[in-house]
């Protein structure tokens with residue numbers, strides 16, 4: 408793109424040329440379901456995006472219309488702008504925006520798998536992902552096996568044993584913050600004829616670009632860092648292969664879990680500041696991890712930025728920063744952990760993550776409660792922090808008082 412392709416610039420401009428009709432510098436919210444056509448069956452081409460304006464298409468001369476829109480489940484200009492932006496940020500050929508991260512996950516599995524296929528998932532996957540595989544896709548005939556995804560040899564063996572169709576990776580994982588070696592896993596997937604799917608929600612494309620490391624598909628809960636303000640639920644898939652992008656867009660239209668135009672607009676608005684927010688998230692999380700490590704009430708601290716973290720060197724290699732998520736355990740156990748969660752004043756007790764405000768939660772009873780009693784159950788005394796971009800001293804002080 409003429410304006411330069413550095414991340415910060417793409418985040419603000421990719422897919423978001425000034426509105427061809429009005430010159431508005433931000434893509435408007437096209438709150439519309441259907442579009443006037445220029446004749447029966449006369450729609451020209453597919454969704455062309457905000458840049459596919461009449462000026463570039465002789466057939467549309469004189470109409471002043473942005474070309475290619477027919478019905479907003481199929482395509483909507485605000486959603487197209489977001490999808491183009493996401494594709495640019497992840498370095499993929501196509502982005503597809505969904506109503507939630509879970510809708511994106513479901514669409515992906517239903518598109519790339521068939522009954523009888525097998526999927527490797529992280530043994531500490533997000534609880535909702537585990538629930539999707541164990542309660543929905545398994546009934547449809549897709550089996551799954553939880554594997555320690557930071558152990559590349561274990562993944563290789565599991566893939567070979569069951570001839571897996573998909574290696575599903577989170578890195579860092581939620582909530583144990585394990586780090587997977589994306590280059591090695593992409594080689595394993597390629598050798599086995601499997602697809603490497605990376606849920607990049609925790610890192611965001613600012614910190615990590617899995618497609619550059621050989622992944623086939625990147626998936627996001629855009630609800631988190633991409634949206635960034637805890638005011639929208641959304642999901643997205645970005646693919647390297649254009650043919651797979653076509654198939655996913657077909658599935659999206661056929662089943663309809665699309666991102667609405669207002670949600671797409673909010674997500675794009677959030678993305679514009681992603682780079683500066685992530686820098687602050689990383690700096691604040693590093694401060695907090697350091698404070699927790701030195702605190703007498705705290706046992707283990709999980710943060711990839713700590714040199715003691717087993718994935719530290721790998722994270723330093725494949726990520727631009729270590730992220731804003733920190734998990735830790737208390738020496739005193741689960742009940743005390745629940746008490747700490749109830750005592751913070753600035754950290755809000757809430758699920759979700761990636762917003763500007765700091766959140767605290769107990770995964771075993773909240774985000775990962777659906778994994779209780781399964782191989783994916785998380786330690787019941789584990790506290791997870793989503794470190795926001797408030798003043799770092801204020802955050803440290805709040806945790807200190809909550810820890811007593």
Ligand SMILES: Cc1ncc(COP(=O)(O)O)c(C=O)c1O
Nearest residue numbers: 507508509533581608628630641
């Ligand atoms: C890593 C990860 N992936 C996917 C999801 C699901 O996304 P959503 O809540 O937008 O459906 C979440 C939600 O917390 C998540 O943390």
